[in-house]
Amino acid sequence: MNFPLNRIFSLALLLVGITVLFPAKAQDARVPCQRFWHQIACVSVPLATPADDAQAKQFDAPSDAVAKIYLARSGTMAPLQKSDIFLDGKWIGTLAPLTYLVIETNPGTHTVNASDPKNGKHDSFSMQVEGYKNTYLQEQLYQLFNAEKITFKIVDQQTGQAAVLASKLISPATQPAASIDRPPSP
Numbered sequence: 001m002n003f004p005l006n007r008i009f010s011l012a013l014l015l016v017g018i019t020v021l022f023p024a025k026a027q028d029a030r031v032p033c034q035r036f037w038h039q040i041a042c043v044s045v046p047l048a049t050p051a052d053d054a055q056a057k058q059f060d061a062p063s064d065a066v067a068k069i070y071l072a073r074s075g076t077m078a079p080l081q082k083s084d085i086f087l088d089g090k091w092i093g094t095l096a097p098l099t100y101l102v103i104e105t106n107p108g109t110h111t112v113n114a115s116d117p118k119n120g121k122h123d124s125f126s127m128q129v130e131g132y133k134n135t136y137l138q139e140q141l142y143q144l145f146n147a148e149k150i151t152f153k154i155v156d157q158q159t160g161q162a163a164v165l166a167s168k169l170i171s172p173a174t175q176p177a178a179s180i181d182r183p184p185s186p
Contacts, residue, residue, distance in 0.1 A: 024173040074167055085139075
């Protein structure tokens, strides 16, 4: 049986159109990613409600001498890789591509760790935060010749807010307190 080439092309075009018209929704807990102008699937993490996401994107300065850290993973490098995030050894949440979290903490020096237990990758970053201020931090994943690396970088307000606006807020930690105190991977 000879299947016409134009029917195969039409079917492929239809499938691409459906993918573009119906991207993943936030309630699916799967962040839609694009790479090289194509929709790809990223790992899923629990996302906050749209109302909580919108509230966090107001970038209100913290009160009561508290420091606020916005940590964004704005890139889609390693779209199937999650990162467990720790602050001073306490688990805060898990980031996926195009997600962010907000941490309120005391002013001073803090250590942020990222760990990917699946691939054994990790990084540690010490930073100084001030009360009544927002600090913007980006997690970046790099792949080079089948080797991955996780790094952190403090960015200016404009760059940090742009990364947050292009991302979705993860839901607050939902694990019991006993598991939140687990140490990050070495």
